[in-house]
Amino acid sequence: AWSQGLAPNFSMLVLARILSGACGAVGSTANVYVSDITSASVRGQYLGYVMNSNGAAFAFGPGLGGGLSRFGLNVPIEVNGVMCFLAGLLAMLYLPExxxxxxxxxxxxxxxxxxxxxxxxxxxxxGSGL
Structure with a gap:
């Protein structure tokens, strides 16, 4: 996301977007992780939390992005980059295998x-000749 916000031209923006799309596998990885660590009796509930967080992002993200864009068109993308970086760092530090x-x-x-x-x-x- 940072690379998209900092792209100096359209070609770099497209390249950054491709890289960002490739990193989009995080969502399916989260579903697999939740499935691995929960018992069958509560798996649906916790997968529902993951799905609801995606829905909340789609519901509130455009408004937040619009508000942040008042500070510059790159600001929403850069804030997203910071949030993704922090989420990845926290996951590496605190989520067990x-x-x-x-x-x-x-x-x-x-x-x-x-x-x-x-x-x-x-x-x-x-070595023994057998």
Whole structure:
């Protein structure tokens, strides 16, 4: 968002918008994270909170952007950039990894160790003349 607000020409604005669109996967990632960390009995409720926050952004965002544009046309985009940066920073600092991700990491590590151990066994057999 910052790059859009600071774009010196139309070409850079288009490039910044493409980059911003690619980063838009955050919304679906949030849905997956909420699904991973909640039990089935409350999953719908918490996914509803995520969806409602998107709705609130669409409802109130244009008014806030219009108000901020009184200070300059780039100001709403720059404020959005600051808010996105802070949200990402807070997520990195305070959101724990999801249990599903940690389980997959553990399984991948186990398979890697098993593959290494079996390769070591094969190499030790080669050295012994077997």
């Amino acid at each position: 999801s249990p599903v991700f940690l389980r997959r990491q553990h399984e991948a590590a186990r398979r890697s160790i098993e593959a290494h151990d079996s390769a070591s066994d094969t190499e030790s057999c080669r």
